[in-house]
Amino acid sequence: MSAFDNSIQGLRETFRRDQVWPFLAPEQAAKIDVSNQMILYVEGLNLSFDGFKALNDLNLYVNDGELRCLIGANGAGKTTLMDVITGKSKPDAGSVYFGQTHNLLTKDEADIAQLGIGRKFQKPTVFEEQTVFDNLELSLKTDKRVLPTLFANLSPSEIDRIDEVLAIIGLKQQRFMKAGALSHGQKQWLEIGMLLVSDPRLLLIDEPVAGMTAQETERTAELLTSLAGERTVIVVEHDMEFVRSIARTVTVLHQGSVLAEGTMDQIQSNKDVIEVYLGEEAVEA
Numbered sequence: 001m002s003a004f005d006n007s008i009q010g011l012r013e014t015f016r017r018d019q020v021w022p023f024l025a026p027e028q029a030a031k032i033d034v035s036n037q038m039i040l041y042v043e044g045l046n047l048s049f050d051g052f053k054a055l056n057d058l059n060l061y062v063n064d065g066e067l068r069c070l071i072g073a074n075g076a077g078k079t080t081l082m083d084v085i086t087g088k089s090k091p092d093a094g095s096v097y098f099g100q101t102h103n104l105l106t107k108d109e110a111d112i113a114q115l116g117i118g119r120k121f122q123k124p125t126v127f128e129e130q131t132v133f134d135n136l137e138l139s140l141k142t143d144k145r146v147l148p149t150l151f152a153n154l155s156p157s158e159i160d161r162i163d164e165v166l167a168i169i170g171l172k173q174q175r176f177m178k179a180g181a182l183s184h185g186q187k188q189w190l191e192i193g194m195l196l197v198s199d200p201r202l203l204l205i206d207e208p209v210a211g212m213t214a215q216e217t218e219r220t221a222e223l224l225t226s227l228a229g230e231r232t233v234i235v236v237e238h239d240m241e242f243v244r245s246i247a248r249t250v251t252v253l254h255q256g257s258v259l260a261e262g263t264m265d266q267i268q269s270n271k272d273v274i275e276v277y278l279g280e281e282a283v284e285a
């Protein structure tokens with residue numbers, strides 16, 4: 001073969017239509033080793049702010065596919081714990097593993113998100129001027145595991161994924177509506193959908209039903225319950241009725257440590273929990 005033929009062959013090889021450049025190829029979803037049925041291991045976590053122990057030798061284990069509720073009085077350390085899991089804060093001591101092999105304390109926020117941990121803050125932060133569909137599309141395109149082609153058209157599989165998510169969050173009919181026109185509850189569901197497009201393994205959700213109507217709260221309970229199983233969901237919530245409606249296991253934090261863990265019935269009859277958190281409310285219930 002001549003040098004010319006060689007270079008033509010080389011060019012053909014280079015521009016083959018099925019060629020996928022490594023830097024454009026979607027990154028493989030990270031392998032999370034849950035062979036022990038556990039997805040999150042938090043051990044001996046300590047974090048002090050100016051000598052004040054926000055996390056105090058905290059241990060927490062969450063099973064793969066679980067829907068776990070985290071409760072505790074203001075200042076108990078719930079947000080700080082979420083901050084550590086998602087890489088926003090680094091603890092003074094302790095360890096946090098995602099599956100058996102991923103040490104989250106060695107990773108930054110972007111790496112942790114890419115591993116499949118999604119976080120939803122209390123207030124919805126959707127793009128109000130964009131449609132529901134566009135909000136989901138934008139999330140999909142800022143997911144580093146998907147082709148980084150912000151200006152390219154969506155592929156059929158990406159459109160399918162968005163349709164799937166629209167069905168899960170119950171906003172199929174609102175797909176072309178501006179997000180700003182949605183109700184508060186619908187905005188919260190859209191934001192959950194924005195996490196779901198990148199198919200996370202663990203979702204951390206902060207006070208999802210604050211400010212929702214009774215009907216929206218009920219729908220949110222159904223949504224979160226349906227998300228567990230395939231994914232693991234940790235919900236921080238103060239609304240005890242809501243917690244009772246969704247939780248199988250409840251963890252109570254107090255002064256940066258786990259005070260109690262169990263079913264809602266066990267928690268509501270636990271003397272320590274009644275004393276420091278539930279108070280009169282539980283006794284009356």
Ligand SMILES: Nc1ncnc2c1ncn2[C@@H]1O[C@H](COP(=O)(O)OP(=O)(O)OP(=O)(O)O)[C@@H](O)[C@H]1O
Nearest residue numbers: 049050053054072073074075076077078079080081
């Ligand atoms: N960056 C910080 N600097 C100083 N103190 C902090 C900081 N972050 C949290 N704290 C303190 O740590 C404690 C735990 O706070 P955290 O926000 O984790 O509690 P929480 O359980 O999430 O409470 P809430 O239900 O009110 O959100 C609080 O006393 C808080 O004031």
